[in-house]
Amino acid sequence: MNRLENMETFVRVVEAGSISAAAERLGVAKSAVSRRLKELETHLGVELFHRTTRRMNLTDTGRSFYQQCLRLLDDVLEAELAASQAHATLAGRLKVAMPSSFGLMHMSSAINDFLKANPSIEFDLDFNDREVDLIQEGFDLAIRIGRLPDSSLIARRLAPIRLILCASPGYLEKHGTPQTPQELTAHDCLVYSLNQDPDHWLLPDNKGNGQRIKIRPRLRASTGEFLRDAAVADRGIILLPSFIAYREIEQGSLQPILCDYQPENLDAFAIYPPTRHLSQRVRAFVDFLAERFAGVPYWDRCLQNT
Numbered sequence: 290m291n292r293l294e295n296m297e298t299f300v301r302v303v304e305a306g307s308i309s310a311a312a313e314r315l316g317v318a319k320s321a322v323s324r325r326l327k328e329l330e331t332h333l334g335v336e337l338f339h340r341t342t343r344r345m346n347l348t349d350t351g352r353s354f355y356q357q358c359l360r361l362l363d364d365v366l367e368a369e370l371a372a373s374q375a376h377a378t379l380a381g382r383l384k385v386a387m388p389s390s391f392g393l394m395h396m397s398s399a400i401n402d403f404l405k406a407n408p409s410i411e412f413d414l415d416f417n418d419r420e421v422d423l424i425q426e427g428f429d430l431a432i433r434i435g436r437l438p439d440s441s442l443i444a445r446r447l448a449p450i451r452l453i454l455c456a457s458p459g460y461l462e463k464h465g466t467p468q469t470p471q472e473l474t475a476h477d478c479l480v481y482s483l484n485q486d487p488d489h490w491l492l493p494d495n496k497g498n499g500q501r502i503k504i505r506p507r508l509r510a511s512t513g514e515f516l517r518d519a520a521v522a523d524r525g526i527i528l529l530p531s532f533i534a535y536r537e538i539e540q541g542s543l544q545p546i547l548c549d550y551q552p553e554n555l556d557a558f559a560i561y562p563p564t565r566h567l568s569q570r571v572r573a574f575v576d577f578l579a580e581r582f583a584g585v586p587y588w589d590r591c592l593q594n595t
Contacts, residue, residue, distance in 0.1 A: 290328050293361075293362070295328055295332075295533055296460060297335065297358075297362060298322055298329075299326060301315055303351075306344070307344070307345065317372050318442045325339075335348070337350065341584050349548060353427075356450040359382060359384075360427065363382050363482055363569070363570075364568055366380055379407045379409060379569060379570045380490035381409075381411070382408075382411045383410060383412050383571065383574060384411070384413040384414075385412065385413070385414055385429060386414075386428050387415070387425075387431065388417075389416040389417060389512070390513045391419055391434060391557065392416045392420075393416060394533065395588070400412060400414075407570075409571060410574075418511070420433070423561065427495070430560060430575065432558070432559060434530070435555050437558055442560045442561065442562060443560065443561055444559070445501050445560075446464075446558055446584035447556075448586050449554050450530050450531075450532065450556055450557050451531045451551070451555075452529065452553075452554070453529065453592065454527070454528050454550075455520065455526070455534060455538065455544055456525065456527065456543065456546060457520055457543060459523040460523040460524070460525060460526070463516075464477075467547060470490075470547060473490070474503055474504065476504075476526050477502040477508075477526065478505055478506055478526050478527070479507045479510075479519050479520055480508070481509075481513060482510060482511050483493055483511050486501070487502065487509060489501040490502045490552070492550045493552070493553075495549075499553075507525045508537065513533040514533060517534050520534075520543060531588055531589055534593055535589070535592070539589050541589045559578060580582075
């Protein structure tokens, strides 16, 4: 039994959706595809598909095995390239998870530039604020923002993430500008609903010690861009990452407030599991991001005097 050939056949069946379509792509008979799948399932001792007369659906085991096969086949391709004259060429798939706001606003140009320099790379991107399971879901790496707890994952810091309080000039003219965090309790606040404690903001006191400020949520939402736009429309005060609001701050439609009471910075990390060899394409992409976001991020340059 040729394990790699059978794994590749399995992957092609999943991607094509049927044995006949996979056989056509591979340029072999349908009987050969069926035989390879049967050999693979027999060797593993599991069923990879739920088979009906009309379609083939992956079992839970098959879905997990599919992700592992993709990784393995990409690593084989990379090993072949490293041993050939094309050793300097990066190739294969990169499956990356990232927060939706940061990904959409700041990763697009970075990924496009990386693809321009490495045209044999294929990206599979997941824009989602949930915390994915890198190993179970087959991700090569993830971009995460926050304070990372101790875990088995390896993290590389990419950039500081500054949280900032701000409101529109119109809102502040009508309701006044708070001078201390305690005054926020009298204001309308726009709240990111996925925070662990959305009814409180953690801000330092005048000695730098953290204090939980009870706020009055006027509006809750699970996307920072929506809250930012609501703040621009005079709806209230917002606490959000500067990478979401920097253009509005530059343009003057949002104004930073309580600058002496800014929360502790977060960080953007590239994280990946330590349980497998770190492929050259993953290492190169992480190095590329670390270099691109080094120093003061471009979205914080408008805040350097605040």
